[in-house]
Amino acid sequence: MITAYDSVFARLADAADADIILIGDSVGNTVLGYESTVKVTVDDIVHHSSAVARTNPEALILADLPFGCAHFSFDKLLSDCRRIIQEGGAEAVKIEGGAAIADKIAKLVRAGIAVMGHIGLEPQQVLRLGGYRKFGKTEDEKKSMLADAKALEDAGVFALLLEMTEPETARAVTRDVKVPTIGIGAGADCDGQVLVCTDLLGLTENPPPFVKQYANLKSQIEGAYSKYVAEVRSGKFPKK
Secondary structure, X not given: OEEOOOHHHHHHHHHOOOOEEEEOOOHHHHOOOOOOOOOOOHHHHHHHHHHHHOOOOOOEEEEEOOOOHHHOOHHHHHHHHHHHHHOOOOOEEXXXXXXXXXXXXXXXXXXXXXXXXXXXXXXXXXXHHOOOOOEOOOHHHHHHHHHHHHHHHHHOOOEEEEEOEOHHHHHHHHHHOOOOXXXXXXXXXXXXXXXXXXXXXXXXXXXXXXXXXXXXXXXXXXXXXXXXXXXXXXXXXXXO
């Protein structure tokens, strides 16, 4: 699973045979200039999802439900998910939260919405948490995550994302549920992995410690831009 927020990177991810393209609320940090995902709106997700959807990828198009939406009334929640699918072209939504929202997720599934759960670190809770940290390190947190995973599985999610989770806890969740688990900073024992595209491409200034950079496009792009600017100013480009 790889994030994409526009048609260019969606085509590249699909050409690489990614199984899932995620239009994450990480668009706030990576594209929109926000410090966290909290300011991302449903309109933002619809806008960027539609750009990805217009590429008609073979990969599943998955979009994040933004901050706070899961805690509205069910009618409003269903309306937001419907917009993301009907207007944004997403084929599934990812929702942060565990057992506390399992009943709403079950109702969404009954309404025809494909839902991926998201437990462990929930970045949309950053203001309450006061920062980002790893989850599942204590026995109580491990039990809580296992309970959340089971509740979401029972609610009908088709997969679970485990973010910033102690590897032993991620292993236990993966063992105990029948749906696939997708890890990010959760060790090697999940069924799949996700990375933010700008992190793996070397476009992020300070990527999280669990990220592996597969390229250093930042230096290549800066070099290309600098060469272009220099050639225009010197008259070397364009040639007569």
